[in-house]
Amino acid sequence: MPAAVAQSPDTLSFGAGRPVPPCDVEMGQAMFDAVCWACHSADLRGGKGPPLTGPAFYKTWQGRRVEALSDLIRNTMPKDNPGLSERAARDVTAYIVAHANKPGNPAGGQAGK
Numbered sequence: 269m270p271a272a273v274a275q276s277p278d279t280l281s282f283g284a285g286r287p288v289p290p291c292d293v294e295m296g297q298a299m300f301d302a303v304c305w306a307c308h309s310a311d312l313r314g315g316k317g318p319p320l321t322g323p324a325f326y327k328t329w330q331g332r333r334v335e336a337l338s339d340l341i342r343n344t345m346p347k348d349n350p351g352l353s354e355r356a357a358r359d360v361t362a363y364i365v366a367h368a369n370k371p372g373n374p375a376g377g378q379a380g381k
């Protein structure tokens with residue numbers, strides 16, 4: 269993924285082909301599909317909780333540090349029973365970014381700066 273080289277993996281950047289934090293996306297997806305989907309839906313488009321994909325979400329988080337999002341998740345999610353390990357929070361963060369940045373994600377696209 270040559271486009272990834274110029275951008276820091278420490279910074280959140282949403283859009284097809286952009287870098288994904290170097291964590292275990294498959295573990296993150298397994299966690300998401302076991303726990304988070306109940307409120308955020310399996311396609312991340314939201315339900316009881318807000319969407320974790322799409323322009324409004326990208327706009328909120330674009331350019332912020334990966335830790336800011338993984339810390340929020342670790343400290344406050346799952347909303348009914350928070351307390352993920354740091355590792356699990358990072359993996360699920362990587363999954364959220366990978367979902368946004370995979371080619372052809374219909375809710376993907378550029379979020380602006």
Ligand code: HEC
Pocket residue numbers: 299300303304305306307308316317318319320325328337340341344345346347348352360
């Ligand atoms: C019981 C329902 C529920 C579950 C389960 C849940 N969430 Fe949430 N989530 C919410 C609600 C409601 C909000 C809105 C903010 C708030 O009320 O704290 C939210 C907000 C968020 C946000 C902030 C979104 C933004 O726009 O900035 C993120 C990120 C997030 N959740 C990730 C997760 C992840 C990852 C998991 C699984 C580990 C998870 N949530 C599980 C209900 C839930």
